[in-house]
Amino acid sequence: MAITSANQLELLQTAEAVAREKMIDPDLVVQAMEESLARAAKSRYGSEMDIRVDIDRKTGKATFTRVRTVVEDEELENYQAELTVEQAKQYMADPSVGDEIRDEVPPVEMGRIAAQSAKQVILQKVREAERDRQYEEFKDRAGTIINGVVKREEYGNVIVDIGRGEGILRRNEKIGRESYRPNDRIRCYIKDVRREARGPQIFLSRTDPQFMAELFKMEVPEIYDGIIEIKAVARDPGSRAKIAVISYDGSIDPVGACVGMRGSRVQAVVNELQGEKIDIIPWNEDQPTFLVNALQPAEVSKVVLDEEAERIEVVVPDEQLSLAIGRRGQNVRLASQLTGLDIDIMTEAEESARRQAEFAERTGVFMEALDLDEFFAQLLVSEGFTSLEEVAYVERDELLVIDGVDESTAEELQARARDFLEAANKKALEQARELGVEDSLVEFDGLTPQMIQALAEDGVKTLEDFATCADWELAGGWTTVDGQRVKDDGVLEKFDVSLEEAQNMVMTARIQLGWVDPAELVSEDDAETDEIVDDEEEAEA
The missing domain is CATH 1.10.150.20 (5' to 3' exonuclease, C-terminal subdomain)
Structure with a gap:
């Protein structure tokens, strides 16, 4: 096949048709054609030659050019594509290293094999351009919701047609009891878009917590406008979810706005999530208060926060324990995800028993170390003293406020505490030196x-x-x-x-x-x- 005037214009028409079909830039298709023609010319004139092809974007005429580059004498390796400064003087007046000498060569006759090779090059370039276009289109849409049509199911994974590409909804990203058939419409969350060798991979999800957040953004105008913000989301997909919201407008109730008139807004989200129950919780900057809200509908008696360990102890009435924990621990697990804290739940009876055990332990320490009777030791613990160091080194006035403790008694208590601590320190040091x-x-x-x-x-x-x-x-x-x-x-x-x-x-x-x-x-x-x-x-x- 020769590139003649009869089919010059056909090149451009073919490029336009392919570009429209694949929705890519026509110039990319023409560049692929130029590369394929250059490869065919090299097979005719010699692979070591630097043959370049330029297709006129208006007429479709293909020009074949042999390019030789001027190099230093000692760097001359490829005699077909390079020449020295001295040799270049035959073609130009004042050559320098890096100059290029271009000679037009006759167009080539493309045999069957060359034509097939050119076709493969064009298809590969078009495929690469199509993949790049698809990746560029979807990379910035990660974190948004997209509507698609189910194409097929492969090993439990659902392949979804999302317009100019395909997405994959893995089986672990589907809500448990959902099943789909070809041509079913589906709404998904674009979780990730990756550029891979086989083309861009678009991963979809219906279980991601942010899927529910995006659904609320679509249903609640105040969230879309930024008046209400979703601060945290926790989900047990298909079963239950908790969402924490805050309003930046004092006149708007964040929970009421998300629920909507007669529950219309939240019900639209529930329907999309296959009946998943949703608890909408007011967010609070104070973690214990936020946790009390998060554990609804259970009532909380007391909260003890350990910020360093990121743990929190919650005390609930005995009859509220099962409600606070929830079925299979669901309620407390979601509350933990929502707050980012490890939660220990105990009943009032368990907490009382623990406090009594701590009281008895401290009483015993004071009785043994200070040689006190049980009543006096309990009196110290009741006044808030927790260690011998506090008794030994506290301001004496703090001991004098205790009923029955005068100046001499306070002095004796501190002397006994210091003597005990000094003896304990001496013994610990001796054992350390022995080690x-x-x-x-x-x-x-x-x-x-x-x-x-x-x-x-x-x-x-x-x-x-x-x-x-x-x-x-x-x-x-x-x-x-x-x-x-x-x-x-x-x-x-x-x-x-x-x-x-x-x-x-x-x-x-x-x-x-x-x-x-x-x-x-x-x-x-x-x-x-x-x-x-x-x-x-x-x-x-």
């Missing part, structure tokens, strides 16, 4: 004898050993394993050493050993402060 603790650790500021003993029992016997510890190894912490938060016990956790205190102690030890330069720490802190200031200024701007 091989060095003076460098004993003399380190911030560690009590009991802490030193605990470290020695854990194998930390020198200041170098202490400096290599991680802060969580000392203070304890939490690790997420397979989606579950697991407790990491710290060596000094029983002494109420916080994570920040552990960090400071370890860093101080490293500075004392010369492992860290304090000046570098100061410069890093200054840099972080500058970054924060810059971010704040950008936000204000």
Whole structure:
């Protein structure tokens, strides 16, 4: 097949037709044709030649050009596509390295094999352009809802026609009891769009919490306008969900706006989610208050928050326990997802029993250490004293407010407490030294004898050993394993050493050993402060 004047215009017509069918730029199709013709010309004139083809965008005329590049003498390798400066003087007056010499060559006759190869090149380029167009179209639509038509089902995964492409709804992204047949209309959430070798992959979901948030945005104009914001969503797909909302307009009730007149707005979302029950909860910046709301419809008697551990204890009336936990733990699980906290639920009876046990334990400690009778020890605990250190080193006036305690009694109590603590410290230090603790650790500021003993029992016997510890190894912490938060016990956790205190102690030890330069720490802190200031200024701007 030769490129003659009879079929020159046909090239452009073919390019236009393919571009319209695939919805891509016609110029991309013409470029693919130029590349395929250049490849066919190389097979005719020689693969080492640099043959380029240019198709006129108006007439369709294809021009074949041989290109040779001027290179240094020592860099000359390909005699068909390169030439030296001296050789180039035959073709131009003042050649320099990098100049190109172009000679037009006759068009080629394309045999059957060359024509088939050219067709494959064009198809591949068109396919790549089509994939790029599809990826560019959908990459910015991730996080939105799309309507589609079910095409087929493969191994439980649903292939959905979404207009200019196909999406895949995996079986784990379908609501449990849903089933689809070809040509069924379906509404999905675009969870992710990835560029892969086989083309862009568009992953859909109907179980993602944000799918429900987007449905509410479509049904509730106040959310779309930003007057009401969805702060958190938790779902047990197909069964139950909780959504936390806040209103930035004091005259608009966020819960009422989401429910709608006679429940019309929330019912539209429920119908789309196959009857999934939805609890709409007012969001509150105060975590305990927010949690009380999140556990509805159960009533809560008391909330105790441990911010460092991100755990929270909730006390409910005995008859409300099953309601607070929910069927198969559903209610408390959703409330935990919504608040981002681990929740421990106990009844008032269980909480009372625990408080009584703590009261008895502290009473016993005071009775033994201070040689007191049970009544006096209970009196101390009732007044809020929890440890011997508090009794020993508290201001004496705080002891004098206790009924029956005068100046001499308070002095005697503190003397007994100090004597007991000194004896305990001496014993702990002796045991630590027996375990091989060095003076460098004993003399380190911030560690009590009991802490030193605990470290020695854990194998930390020198200041170098202490400096290599991680802060969580000392203070304890939490690790997420397979989606579950697991407790990491710290060596000094029983002494109420916080994570920040552990960090400071370890860093101080490293500075004392010369492992860290304090000046570098100061410069890093200054840099972080500058970054924060810059971010704040950008936000204000």
